[in-house]
Each structure stands twice: as C-alpha cells, then as structure tokens.
Amino acid sequence: MVSPFTLRFKLLFYFMQTKTQQEQVMIIRTAAHLGMCFGVRDAISAAKRQAAQGSLTVLGDLVHNPGVNSELKRRGIKTTRHYQNAQSDSVMITAHGTSNNTRRALEASPLRVYDATCPLVHHAHRELETLVAKGCFPIIIGVEGHVEVTGLVGDLEDYRILISESDFATVPTHPHFGIVAQTTQPLDRVRSLVAAFQATFPEAKVEFRDTICQPTKNRQRAARSLAEISDVMIVIGGKHSNNTHELVAVCSKHCDQVHHVQEASDLMDCWFQPGDEIGITAGTSTPEDQIQSVIQHLENLAHRTPSRPAQSGAEQFTRAPWAKVEV
Ligand code: SF4
Numbered sequence: 132m133v134s135p136f137t138l139r140f141k142l143l144f145y146f147m148q149t150k151t152q153q154e155q156v157m158i159i160r161t162a163a164h165l166g167m168c169f170g171v172r173d174a175i176s177a178a179k180r181q182a183a184q185g186s187l188t189v190l191g192d193l194v195h196n197p198g199v200n201s202e203l204k205r206r207g208i209k210t211t212r213h214y215q216n217a218q219s220d221s222v223m224i225t226a227h228g229t230s231n232n233t234r235r236a237l238e239a240s241p242l243r244v245y246d247a248t249c250p251l252v253h254h255a256h257r258e259l260e261t262l263v264a265k266g267c268f269p270i271i272i273g274v275e276g277h278v279e280v281t282g283l284v285g286d287l288e289d290y291r292i293l294i295s296e297s298d299f300a301t302v303p304t305h306p307h308f309g310i311v312a313q314t315t316q317p318l319d320r321v322r323s324l325v326a327a328f329q330a331t332f333p334e335a336k337v338e339f340r341d342t343i344c345q346p347t348k349n350r351q352r353a354a355r356s357l358a359e360i361s362d363v364m365i366v367i368g369g370k371h372s373n374n375t376h377e378l379v380a381v382c383s384k385h386c387d388q389v390h391h392v393q394e395a396s397d398l399m400d401c402w403f404q405p406g407d408e409i410g411i412t413a414g415t416s417t418p419e420d421q422i423q424s425v426i427q428h429l430e431n432l433a434h435r436t437p438s439r440p441a442q443s444g445a446e447q448f449t450r451a452p453w454a455k456v457e458v
Contacts, residue, residue: 158409162353165422166417166422171193182207188221190217190224195373196414226247265307269287269290269311270302270309273316277313296327306335308335310337310340311342313342315373358384360408363408364410365390366413367411368393370391372417394425403432
C-alpha cells in the first residue's frame with residue numbers, strides 16, 4: 132500500500148520529470164502561409180510546358196531561387212535580360228511583368244512571346260496607369276532596379292522610386308501624388324512611408340493604392356506571428372529574393388535568432404539547442420521540396436540531440452498543428 136506522502140512525492144517527481152522532458156523537446160513549426168505563390172508556380176509550369184515543345188529564353192530570372200533556376204537550365208531554358216540577345220524563337224516575360232513599351236517592342240519582333248506576368252502585377256500596373264491618367268505624379272515604393280519596379284516605371288516619363296524617408300528629398304513639388312507599392316513590399320513599411328509622405332507634403336493631395344499582393348501579406352503576417360513565439364526562425368529562399376529578405380526583416384523584429392538559408396545544407400547544427408522552438412517560413416519563390424528538406428534536416432537533428440531524454444522519436448519531435456495553407 133502506497134502512503135499518501137509517497138504518492139504525493141511520486142506525483143511531484145513525475146510532473147518535474149515531465150516538465151524537464153518537455154523543456155528538452157525541440158518544437159518545429161511551419162508558418163501558416165509560406166513558400167511558392169501561385170504567380171511564380173504558374174510561370175514555372177508555363178516555362179516547362181513551352182520548353183518541352185521548343186527552345187525558350189526567359190527575359191530575366193523566372194524566379195530568384197538558384198535551385199529552381201538550375202532545374203530550368205537543365206531543361207534547356209535559357210535566360211537573358213535583353214530580348215535582342217535571345218537565342219531561341221520564343222521568349223517569356225516573367226511573373227514580375229514588364230512595361231507596355233517592352234511588350235510593344237516584343238510584338239514587333241519576330242519572336243513568339245509568352246507572357247507569364249502575374250495577374251497581381253498586372254493589377255499594380257493598372258492602378259498606376261489610373262493614377263497617372265488622373266494627373267498624379269507617380270511614386271513607387273519599392274526597390275530601384277528590381278525587375279518588377281523597372282517594369283512599373285518603364286512607360287513613365289517622370290516618377291520617383293522610394294524605399295525610405297531619406298528619398299523624399301528627391302521628390303519634386305506637385306499638387307497631386309499617386310503612390311503604388313511593389314507587390315512584395317511589407318505592408319507596415321508602406322503604410323508608414325505613405326503617412327510620412329503626406330506629413331512631408333501637407334499641401335499636396337496624396338492618393339495611395341495598396342498594390343501589395345495578398346500572398347505577400349499572408350506570408351509576412353504568418354511569419355510575424357510565428358517569430359513572436361519562436362527561439363529560432365529559419366527563412367528559406369534565394370539570396371537575391373527581395374520578398375525573402377523582407378521576411379527576414381519582419382522576423383528579425385520579433386525573434387533574436389533569424390537565419391536565412393537557401394537550402395538544407397546551409398543549416399548549422401550549432402544554431403539549435405535542445406528545447407528550442409523553431410519556426411520555418413519561406414519566400415514566394417521557394418519550392419515545396421526545399422522546405423521539406425529543411426524540415427527533414429531539423430527532424431533528424433531533433434532525433435539525435437544527445438542531451439534529450441530517452442523517449443521514442445515520435446514523442447521527442449513535436450510538430451505543432453500549424454496549418455500550412457497554400458494560396
Ligand atoms: S509575389 Fe505576389 S505578385 Fe509576385 S508572383 Fe507571387 S502572387 Fe504574384
């Protein structure tokens with residue numbers, strides 16, 4: 132017969148042990164929205180379909196992801212920035228879109244043109260055209276030189292591209308400004324820039340059209356929520372991917388340890404400790420297989436962490452029910 136004292140002691144020991152074990156468990160969560168968006172996925176599928184029927188040159192990087200670009204290269208798909216250098220009968224405009232001027236030049240050339248511009252980039256172009264037609268001076272919040280921004284300003288005679296308040300000094304005097312954003316800009320930055328812009332030019336009418344795409348908003352919101360509860364955040368995406376850099380920036384505001392990796396082999400075991408809660412997110416050009424290989428690597432690490440209490444693998448590794456929802 133177990134005395135009440137012994138029973139209480141055993142229960143206390145059990146709960147202490149369970150807590151210690153729980154503290155050792157490495158938790159891996161994926162963001163509710165992460166990875167490749169429909170615009171990039173459709174563009175890749177169209178390029179593969181076309182390449183299966185004939186030679187194809189893509190005008191710029193179809194995606195800012197070296198793994199995906201290598202696979203496209205293996206399929207014989209070439210890349211050039213200028214259509215005059217195309218070594219094929221067909222060319223493809225990427226999901227980032229291009230200007231009407233370039234489109235007209237392509238139509239006048241002997242090349243067969245496939246247009247993989249994302250509908251949400253088309254939307255940004257239409258919003259900008261509407262503002263310009265109303266007499267607004269066009270302002271684009273985005274990264275100068277980025278192919279999407281180059282396409283947005285390609286039909287404009289005068290415009291300004293802003294990324295921070297320090298760029299306001301370049302803006303000419305005008306009674307009416309029209310502002311759009313590159314589709315992958317963070318909503319918080321864009322909103323605060325628009326507010327600061329209006330405060331800097333109080334006499335002017337400022338019209339803002341929110342052209343940030345919904346997949347970008349979803350990924351940024353989900354990354355922020357996950358970063359808030361994670362010890363370590365892993366952001367998967369190309370080193371030249373603007374939206375991946377923005378995810379890193381968002382996560383860094385809410386988590387002390389954020390690592391940007393292109394693939395699983397970039398992960399370093401010393402980044403992780405037993406008991407860490409690890410969050411994973413990925414840019415809009417990161418394919419599912421790269422995300423899965425990072426998860427697999429972390430699962431393997433969780434199983435072989437030496438200071439972990441002896442439990443079955445299934446108990447050691449907990450993946451929270453963090454629904455992965457594709458857009
Ligand atoms: S990031 Fe947004 S705008 Fe760009 S391709 Fe994806 S869905 Fe389209």
